[in-house]
Amino acid sequence: MSGDLTFNKYAAAILATALGFIGVREIAHAAYHPHQPDVPAYGADILAAAEAAAAAGSSQDAPLPFPQADWIAAMNFDAGKLVAAKCFACHSFEKGGATVTGPNLYGIVGAAAAQNATFKYSDAMRDAGIVWDFETLNAYLEKPSRYVKGTNMTFVGLKKPEQRAQMIEYMRTFADNPLPRPEPAPIPEEMDADAAIETVEMDDSQSMMPETEMPKTEMMPETEMHDATTNEAPAHE
Helix, strand or coil, X not given: CHHHHHHHHHHHXXXXXXXXXXXXXXXXXXXXXXXXXXCCCCCHHHXXXXXXXXXXXXXXXXXXXXXXXXXXXXXXXXXXXXXXXXXCCCCCCCCCCCCCCCCCCCCXXXXXXXXXXXXXXXHHHHCCCCECCHXXXXXXXXXXXXXXXXXXXXCCCCCCHHHHHHHHHHHHHCCXXXXXXXXXXXXXXXXXXXXXXXXXXXXXXXXXXXXXXXXXXXXXXXXXXXXXXXXXXXXXX
């Protein structure tokens, strides 16, 4: 009997200690745990300004409309011929050229895709419904497998915009009536305004540079960048 009483005493002591520990922890939590309000008590205007600035920054990062003057200036036949050299094993460019691994590309710029009757295109290319204008060719040449998912084209693409401009200029000239070079796309007014603001801010920051003290000197005296039936991108489809 006494053994049972001793066990009960120990059990009660342990339980009381545990409850006490839990109680102390909850009291401390209630006393020191901060409550986060749904609406900040102060600084709401600063937070709103920061969010607006972040949103404005993301809009400024938007790409400019295609094409811009620097892309057009990069269009060059001779440079394009060097870039196109990696395509010669799979494509011909001259009028009446043979179908090799890929289709003949004469007259491709400005023509609809998958129009060469002598070449078997992938289903993805036939169903793409695209026209090879300057912007489409530029996007396709960057990474063909991304632009037309399912294409048989194994060419990895041209990462540099100037190389794509050069390649397209080379292809543009192989046609009975080559398309004229594109004109620069106008920049939206909001992008113009953002650029103007950045310029003003840059000027202001430069004008606020600390001036160095110039040594005093005595005053000195004054002294006086094909055929529309052969359409595919530059690498085999």
